[in-house]
Amino acid sequence: MTTPSRRDLANAIRFLAIDAVQAANSGHPGMPMGMADIAEVLWNDYYSHNPNNPKWFNRDRFVLSNGHGSMLQYALLHLSGYDLPIDELKNFRQLGSRTAGHPENTHTPGVETTTGPLGQGFANAVGMALAEKLLAQRFNRPELDIVDHRTWVFMGDGCLMEGISHEAASLAGTWGLHKLVAFWDDNKISIDGNTDGWFTDNTPARFEAYGWNVVRGVNGHDAQEIKTAIETALKSTDKPTLICCRTMIGFGSPGKAGKESSHGAPLGKDEVAATREALAWPHAPFEIPQAVYDGWRAGNAGTVREHQWNTLFDNYARQYPELAAELVRRNRNELPEGFIEAADAYIAKLQLEGPVVASRKASQMAIEAYAPLLPELVGGSADLAHSNLTLWKGSKSVASDDPDANYIYYGVREFAMTAISNGLGLHECFIPYDATFLMFSDYARNAVRMSALMGAQAIHVYTHDSIGLGEDGPTHQPVEHLASLRYIPHNDVWRPCDAVESAVSWKAAIVRHDGPSCLVFSRQNLAHQPRSAQQVADIARGGYVLKDSVGAPEIILIATGSEVGLATQAAAQLGDKVRVVSMPSTDVFDRQDAAYREAVLPKACRKRVAIEAGVSDFWRKYVGLDGAVIGIDTFGASAPAERLFEKYGFTVEKVVEAARAL
Numbered sequence: 001m002t003t004p005s006r007r008d009l010a011n012a013i014r015f016l017a018i019d020a021v022q023a024a025n026s027g028h029p030g031m032p033m034g035m036a037d038i039a040e041v042l043w044n045d046y047y048s049h050n051p052n053n054p055k056w057f058n059r060d061r062f063v064l065s066n067g068h069g070s071m072l073q074y075a076l077l078h079l080s081g082y083d084l085p086i087d088e089l090k091n092f093r094q095l096g097s098r099t100a101g102h103p104e105n106t107h108t109p110g111v112e113t114t115t116g117p118l119g120q121g122f123a124n125a126v127g128m129a130l131a132e133k134l135l136a137q138r139f140n141r142p143e144l145d146i147v148d149h150r151t152w153v154f155m156g157d158g159c160l161m162e163g164i165s166h167e168a169a170s171l172a173g174t175w176g177l178h179k180l181v182a183f184w185d186d187n188k189i190s191i192d193g194n195t196d197g198w199f200t201d202n203t204p205a206r207f208e209a210y211g212w213n214v215v216r217g218v219n220g221h222d223a224q225e226i227k228t229a230i231e232t233a234l235k236s237t238d239k240p241t242l243i244c245c246r247t248m249i250g251f252g253s254p255g256k257a258g259k260e261s262s263h264g265a266p267l268g269k270d271e272v273a274a275t276r277e278a279l280a281w282p283h284a285p286f287e288i289p290q291a292v293y294d295g296w297r298a299g300n301a302g303t304v305r306e307h308q309w310n311t312l313f314d315n316y317a318r319q320y321p322e323l324a325a326e327l328v329r330r331n332r333n334e335l336p337e338g339f340i341e342a343a344d345a346y347i348a349k350l351q352l353e354g355p356v357v358a359s360r361k362a363s364q365m366a367i368e369a370y371a372p373l374l375p376e377l378v379g380g381s382a383d384l385a386h387s388n389l390t391l392w393k394g395s396k397s398v399a400s401d402d403p404d405a406n407y408i409y410y411g412v413r414e415f416a417m418t419a420i421s422n423g424l425g426l427h428e429c430f431i432p433y434d435a436t437f438l439m440f441s442d443y444a445r446n447a448v449r450m451s452a453l454m455g456a457q458a459i460h461v462y463t464h465d466s467i468g469l470g471e472d473g474p475t476h477q478p479v480e481h482l483a484s485l486r487y488i489p490h491n492d493v494w495r496p497c498d499a500v501e502s503a504v505s506w507k508a509a510i511v512r513h514d515g516p517s518c519l520v521f522s523r524q525n526l527a528h529q530p531r532s533a534q535q536v537a538d539i540a541r542g543g544y545v546l547k548d549s550v551g552a553p554e555i556i557l558i559a560t561g562s563e564v565g566l567a568t569q570a571a572a573q574l575g576d577k578v579r580v581v582s583m584p585s586t587d588v589f590d591r592q593d594a595a596y597r598e599a600v601l602p603k604a605c606r607k608r609v610a611i612e613a614g615v616s617d618f619w620r621k622y623v624g625l626d627g628a629v630i631g632i633d634t635f636g637a638s639a640p641a642e643r644l645f646e647k648y649g650f651t652v653e654k655v656v657e658a659a660r661a662l
Contacts (some may be wrong), residue, residue, distance in 0.1 A: 004295040008222045009044065010036040011281050012292045014252060017071035018275065019285040020092035020099070022266045027093060027101065030249040030262035031069030034220070035154060035185050038245055040169035041226040042152060042183075043076055045474065046234075050302030051081040054109040057331055058309050060149045061427070063125040066156035066185065067102040067115030068264065074099045079288070079296040086286055105426065105454050113426050114454045117446055118421045119162030122182065126168045127152040127423020128178035129240070130398065130408075131430055134378065138403045139327055146309070146317045146327070146577045148160075149179070149237070157186045157195055160203055167416030172240045173211025175399055180240040181233045185220070187249040190542055193260045204244055213239040220245030254281040330376050332428040333513045339373050343507045346370075347500060351536055354528035355499045359521040359561070360463040362502035364389035370506060371406075377510075378424065379433030379459070380408030382417050388435035388463045414440050418447035418460065425456040429494070429509060435461035436468075438478040438520055441485065442507045452491040459509045463521045465495065466613035467648060468562055470523070473638030482560075483618035485518050486586055494585045495520040495612075497564035498528050501584050504539040508588070524641055527565045529582070542588025543600055547571055555578035555607040555659050558622055560584060563611040563630075563650060570655035579605075583622075607662040613650055628658040 013036040021027035065072045071092065077084045084098060091097035098108045102116035102194045112128070115121035129151040136147040172180055184203065188195050204214045213236045215229040226245070234239035250262030253275045260473040276282065283289065317324035318465060329336070330447055346369045355362070371377050371392050378398070381390045395407035417434045421480065424432040434444075441448065441462055451458045467477045485493045494505035494517060509517035529546060538544035543558075547568055554577040559567040564582050571578040581600055583589060589597065601608075601622065608627035611620035616631030623629060632648050645651065 010040040011279050011290055013075040015281055016075040017485045018272055020071050020089050020255035022272055023305055024093040028068040028264050031249045032072035034187050034249045035246040037221045038183055038226055039076055041223050046230055050306045052303055056306045056477045058149050061112050061128045061151045063121045064103055064115055064430045065121030065153055065159045070103045073103050074116055081297050082110045090286055105150045118158040119164040122153055122155050122159050123164050123416045123419030124174045124423035125151050127420035128427045129177040131424050133429035139323055146313050146316050147391055153182045157190055157199055161199055164415045167413035168593055171209045176238050177240045178236045178238055183243045185247055186244055186249045189260050204391040213241040215243045218245045218248035219276045227422045254278050265503050302393045310462055335372055347503045350500045350503055356528055357499055358525050359496050359502045360389045362499035363521050366503045366506040368392045374617050377431050380410055381435040382414045383412045390435045394397055414443035418444035421458040422451050425458045433461055437464045438462035439476050439483050441481055449488050452488050455514050457513050458516045460518045465520045467636040467644040468522055468524045468639040468641045474635040477636035480615045482614045490515045492517045492587045495561040496584045497561055501539055503632055513590035520597050522562050526562055541592050542585035543583040546582040549579045550576040553605050556605055557609050559611040560582055566655050567611055569652045573656050574659055609658050
């Protein structure tokens with residue numbers, strides 16, 4: 001091959017995707033074939049990255065929101081020189097490979113976020129672009145733009161059909177994220193066929209209404225038109241840009257181009273051969289000519305880019321040593337020196353003072369105590385700031401140009417809020433938190449699941465945690481939600497019983513850098529619980545003995561949140577052979593060693609009562625078939641909280657009755 005053309009470079013993407021899907025007998029060849037020309041122009045002419053250091057701080061971020069077309073990204077990474085050898089592409093979708101069916105940030109170098117559930121990658125990208133904006137405001141100085149990178153996102157019709165795209169696009173426009181550029185793969189095909197029957201939105205007008213710069217009518221198979229569109233996007237200084245690319249799914253396939261049959265299945269042996277002929281690609285499966293590799297890597301100045309940035313940063317560090325040290329610390333996920341000691345001192349002070357407050361108020365108190373020490377803490381609420389109590393004295397809106405901007409008014413957008421938090425956490429340099437009522441975690445649940453799957457640090461704050469919220473009634477009273485969140489792997493759920501446990505749960509979520517935490521708080525006031533210093537320390541283990549029996553316990557009461565107070569009151573009536581275990585986080589408790597778990601819940605004591613204002617079946621793992629659970633397995637009602645607790649059996653008398661029955 002002589003010097004390859006742009007189409008040759010794009011065809012390398014196409015045939016790596018075709019061959020990998022064919023070899024796996026599974027996958028989605030149509031989108032990579034359709035978006036290959038766009039990807040080639042972006043990655044070879046504009047995308048600022050360093051394949052030799054995928055975690056270079058000032059790299060651009062690339063997000064494949066339409067993640068089913070994962071082979072597009074794997075081909076790009078391989079061709080660009082990332083540590084993704086051809087054998088990994090040959091092993092596409094196989095157990096143990098680094099080329100999973102959908103891109104996973106924990107598996108593949110160069111993949112910034114896990115995508116697949118449509119629309120969420122786009123929302124993650126909004127979070128990443130917001131992170132860049134906030135970092136630039138805080139750290140950049142005249143002629144020293146050490147934070148200066150873009151977020152590029154590919155998305156398809158399916159992403160735009162999902163409601164989360166509306167939520168996230170609206171916020172991106174409001175915040176003026178001009179370094180966010182989205183490419184819409186407008187191919188008019190989804191799994192069920194031509195989208196004329198179910199997707200006739202005027203998408204360009206919609207994005208213009210959201211405050212975006214929109215480049216319409218781009219031929220997604222014409223490199224010059226794509227370049228012109230990107231140049232237009234680069235000129236925007238106050239708006240994100242949507243580039244509308246008209247493409248053909250399965251481009252190059254004589255029999256399947258433009259058809260839904262190319263979307264989610266191998267082309268088939270005969271069609272692969274016909275496509276090779278149609279696109280003048282005579283090479284064997286997975287064979288890439290050296291000239292094509294050279295063409296892809298000729299413009300790869302990643303090491304040079306990083307070296308130039310390092311020189312810039314060295315100059316910056318000489319002039320602004322404190323800011324430079326903070327940025328380095330934050331990028332390493334290191335907490336400020338002295339934070340742990342300050343947090344522990346605050347927790348000890350709370351234990352001495354014993355405030356009787358709602359745990360949502362205790363949460364706000366913890367934010368007030370911790371946030372001044374953590375410039376990386378950024379978060380907000382879905383239009384419930386004054387109910388979730390997420391505002392603190394130092395809150396400054398991210399919609400401003402304030403260098404200390406740290407508070408996000410999300411509006412009523414729970415799903416996008418949570419996915420944007422994930423993007424902030426994945427970008428690094430931030431510890432994000434978001435908040436809504438526990439009931440509305442349902443709206444956000446898949447993004448919470450993605451937090452856990454990706455190991456993204458995000459703190460999901462949920463208040464109004466039970467029937468205890470009272471008169472708003474069953475539409476706002478969570479029943480199954482605690483159990484549902486606990487069933488998400490790698491997701492730590494905390495439901496503290498007082499101000500001290502609330503402060504500990506916040507500290508645990510801040511310290512945890514490898515995954516999300518859900519902090520669940522009450523609307524009503526909760527009694528302070530007396531504890532020794534050792535008991536305070538044991539809160540962080542997820543479950544601990546709050547009130548012990550004299551000698552071996554004959555019965556154990558296990559409770560969380562507002563029901564811990566019921567358990568301690570009931571124990572006082574039941575005598576000195578009763579142990580009370582507070583279990584603020586079952587997830588964390590289950591990770592403790594067997595000896596500690598046995599010390600808290602000895603197997604010899606089979607008489608156990610669990611008390612929680614939620615569905616009862618979850619607690620069978622702790623009380624067994626011989627124990628009792630005081631829970632709620634129906635929907636609530638509209639009434640004052642105290643009347644509801646009485647109606648559904650959350651009283652001292654009911655706990656005593658259940659214990660004595662054992």
